[in-house]
Amino acid sequence: MNAGILFAIIIFYFLLLLTVAWKTGKNSNNESFFIGNRNSNWMLVAFGMIGTSLSGVTFVSVPGAVGKDAFGYMQVVLGYMIGYLLIAYVLLPLYYRLQLTSIYGYLKTRMGNLSYKTGAWFFIISRLVGATARLYLVVHILQITILDSFGVPFWVSTLIILVMIILYTFEGGVKTIVWTDTLQTTCMLLGLVICTVYLLQHMHMGVGESLDAMREKGLSRIFNTDVSSSGYFIKQILAGMFITLSMTGIDQEMMQKSISVTNLKDSRKNMVSLAFIMVVVIGLFLYLGGLLHLYAGQENLTARGDALFPDVAIHHMPAYISIIFIVALISALFPSADGAMTALTSSFCIDIAGLQRRTDMAEPEKKKFRQKVHLLVALSFLILVMVFYWINDNSMIGIILKLAGYTYGPLLGLFAFGIFTKRRPDDRLVPIVCFIAPVICFLIDYYQAALFGDFKIGLELILINAALTFIGLLIISKPVADLSQLEQDSVH
Structure with a gap:
C-alpha cells in the first residue's frame, strides 16, 4: 500500500477530529474542560469509553498474544466485568454524593491533605506511564508502515501526533472528548x-470451522488450571477485577467522563453497559487473533506478537483493508492519549495546584494556567514515548499491566481503606506507606523464584501491593467516631 495515500488518510481523519472539536469546544471554560459541565449523554460516554479502555495496545497486542497465551486473556476480561459492576454500585454513588470534580478529593475528605496529594501524584505517574506506553506502540507501527518511507525520525512522528492531540483537546477537554471518542470507537470497531x-x-x-481449526492448534483455550502458573484462572480473574477497579474506578481519566454524566442513575447505566460490551468486544479481538495466527500458518509468515496484525494488514491484504486498518489503528490511538492528557491536566490543576480554590486568579488566568499545564503534559508524553522506544519490548500489553501493579496498587489500597474501615490514618505518614508498598512488591517480584519456588506471581501483584498499603494504613491509623460528618463538611 502506498505510504503517501495512507498519510493523506491520517491527515483527513485528523481534520475530521478538528471539526468535531471546533463544534463542541465553542464557549468552553474550565468546567467544560474538567467535567463537561456535567451534561454528557450516558450512551455516548459508555460507547466512547470502549475506545478509551481498549486503546491501540488492545487492537494490536491482544490478537498478537493469542499465539502465546491462546484466549487466556479472557480470564482477565471476566475479572474486568466484575470490576465494572463494583464501580457502578460502590464507587460511583460515593463520587456523586460528594459532588467531586476530581475523585481524589475523596481522599482529602477521608484522610487529609497529604493523602489527597499522594493519591493524585500516584494517578499522575500511573496514567502518564500507561498512556505513553500505549501511545508508543501505535506511533511505532505508524512509523514503520508509513513515516519511515518519508525519512521522518521517530521523535518527530511522536511530536506531530502529540501536536494533533493538543489542537483538538486544548479548548473543549472532556466536553470535546466525549464526542471524538464516540467517532473513534466507531472507526475502531x-x-x-x-x-x-x-x-x-x-x-x-465459517465461524464454526475456524473455531475448530483454532481448537486443533491450541489457540482457543481460555482457562488455565495450573495453580502454580502466573496464568492460573483464579489469579487472572482477581487481577482483572482489581486492575479495573484501579485503572477505571479510581482513575481520574475514566471517572472524569463518568461523573460528567448528568446523574448517578445514567452514569451507572454507562458503567454496567460497558461491563458487558467489553466482554464481547475483547472476545472479538481474541477471535481475530486466532484467525491471524491461522492465516500466518497458511502463508508461512514469520511475524509474531505485536508485529503480526500490522504485517498481515499492510503487506498481505488488499489496499482497502490496509486503509481500514490504519484508520482503525489511529482511532484506537487517539482515545487513550487524548483522554489521558486531559485527565492529567485536570488532576494537576485541581489536585496539585488547587486551581479551583484559587481566589487570587481571575477565570482567564486560570484558563491560561490550565493550557500551560496541558502543554507540559504533552512534553512529558514525548519524553516517555522516547524511553519506551529505547526499551523496544515486543509485547506492550504485558508491560502496561505489570506497571499498573506497581503504580495503581497504592491508590487501590488508599480507596479500599477509606471505604471499608472506620479509621483515619496519620496523614503525615501516608506518603511513606504508599512509597514502601510498591518497593516491597518489586522485591517480592524480583526474588519470587527464591521465595516461592515454582509458584509464580503474575498480574495479581496489584492485589499484593494494595494489601500492603492497606495494612500499612491500618498500622498508622486510629478509629474515627463519625465518618459521615467528614463527608458532609467536605461538601459544604
Missing part, C-alpha cells in the same frame, strides 16, 4: 469487524 470478515472469506472458513 468497524475495522475489527471488517478485518475479521475478510480473513474468514480469504481462508474460505
Whole structure:
C-alpha cells in the first residue's frame, strides 16, 4: 500500500477530529474542560469509553498474544466485568454524593491533605506511564508502515501526533472528548469487524470451522488450571477485577467522563453497559487473533506478537483493508492519549495546584494556567514515548499491566481503606506507606523464584501491593467516631 495515500488518510481523519472539536469546544471554560459541565449523554460516554479502555495496545497486542497465551486473556476480561459492576454500585454513588470534580478529593475528605496529594501524584505517574506506553506502540507501527518511507525520525512522528492531540483537546477537554471518542470507537470497531470478515472469506472458513481449526492448534483455550502458573484462572480473574477497579474506578481519566454524566442513575447505566460490551468486544479481538495466527500458518509468515496484525494488514491484504486498518489503528490511538492528557491536566490543576480554590486568579488566568499545564503534559508524553522506544519490548500489553501493579496498587489500597474501615490514618505518614508498598512488591517480584519456588506471581501483584498499603494504613491509623460528618463538611 502506498505510504503517501495512507498519510493523506491520517491527515483527513485528523481534520475530521478538528471539526468535531471546533463544534463542541465553542464557549468552553474550565468546567467544560474538567467535567463537561456535567451534561454528557450516558450512551455516548459508555460507547466512547470502549475506545478509551481498549486503546491501540488492545487492537494490536491482544490478537498478537493469542499465539502465546491462546484466549487466556479472557480470564482477565471476566475479572474486568466484575470490576465494572463494583464501580457502578460502590464507587460511583460515593463520587456523586460528594459532588467531586476530581475523585481524589475523596481522599482529602477521608484522610487529609497529604493523602489527597499522594493519591493524585500516584494517578499522575500511573496514567502518564500507561498512556505513553500505549501511545508508543501505535506511533511505532505508524512509523514503520508509513513515516519511515518519508525519512521522518521517530521523535518527530511522536511530536506531530502529540501536536494533533493538543489542537483538538486544548479548548473543549472532556466536553470535546466525549464526542471524538464516540467517532473513534466507531472507526475502531468497524475495522475489527471488517478485518475479521475478510480473513474468514480469504481462508474460505465459517465461524464454526475456524473455531475448530483454532481448537486443533491450541489457540482457543481460555482457562488455565495450573495453580502454580502466573496464568492460573483464579489469579487472572482477581487481577482483572482489581486492575479495573484501579485503572477505571479510581482513575481520574475514566471517572472524569463518568461523573460528567448528568446523574448517578445514567452514569451507572454507562458503567454496567460497558461491563458487558467489553466482554464481547475483547472476545472479538481474541477471535481475530486466532484467525491471524491461522492465516500466518497458511502463508508461512514469520511475524509474531505485536508485529503480526500490522504485517498481515499492510503487506498481505488488499489496499482497502490496509486503509481500514490504519484508520482503525489511529482511532484506537487517539482515545487513550487524548483522554489521558486531559485527565492529567485536570488532576494537576485541581489536585496539585488547587486551581479551583484559587481566589487570587481571575477565570482567564486560570484558563491560561490550565493550557500551560496541558502543554507540559504533552512534553512529558514525548519524553516517555522516547524511553519506551529505547526499551523496544515486543509485547506492550504485558508491560502496561505489570506497571499498573506497581503504580495503581497504592491508590487501590488508599480507596479500599477509606471505604471499608472506620479509621483515619496519620496523614503525615501516608506518603511513606504508599512509597514502601510498591518497593516491597518489586522485591517480592524480583526474588519470587527464591521465595516461592515454582509458584509464580503474575498480574495479581496489584492485589499484593494494595494489601500492603492497606495494612500499612491500618498500622498508622486510629478509629474515627463519625465518618459521615467528614463527608458532609467536605461538601459544604
